[in-house]
Amino acid sequence: MLKLDDDAFRGGAKYYAPKLTDEERLGIIALHRMGVKATVLSLAFGVNRRTVGKLVNNHEFDYADVKKIASKLESDQLYALYVTDEMVDKVNKAAKRVKDNQL
Numbered sequence: 001m002l003k004l005d006d007d008a009f010r011g012g013a014k015y016y017a018p019k020l021t022d023e024e025r026l027g028i029i030a031l032h033r034m035g036v037k038a039t040v041l042s043l044a045f046g047v048n049r050r051t052v053g054k055l056v057n058n059h060e061f062d063y064a065d066v067k068k069i070a071s072k073l074e075s076d077q078l079y080a081l082y083v084t085d086e087m088v089d090k091v092n093k094a095a096k097r098v099k100d101n102q103l
Contacts, residue, residue: 019047025055025066026082032056033075036091037098044087044094 020028028041039054042049054062058071070078 020045020051022066022069023082024087025063026070026078027087028052028055029066029070030075030078030083031087031091032082034079036038040098042090043097044090063092080090 024045025030031041032052032055038049038052041052045052052092054060055066074080090094
């Protein structure tokens with residue numbers, strides 16, 4: 001059987017590779033619960049807005065293990081445990097870009 005080169009796929013092999021750690025996923029859930037828009041979160045973390053939607057929507061089956069952890073914690077506990085200063089900086093920069101460009 002012939003093997004396709006990784007470059008033959010949309011975006012290469014990295015296109016489908018996980019882009020977020022579980023801690024980042026939980027941070028996104030926490031930030032969304034605190035009122036950060038999905039557009040800002042997707043820009044800040046370099047993922048598609050649909051990925052953020054699947055993370056924060058309880059009716060989606062994707063990311064069930066992460067959602068299970070998040071469901072056991074109050075919003076402020078989740079924020080304190082998983083949101084880092086680096087994440088806040090990313091979100092602030094992304095929010096400024098969204099505001100400046102009206103994305």
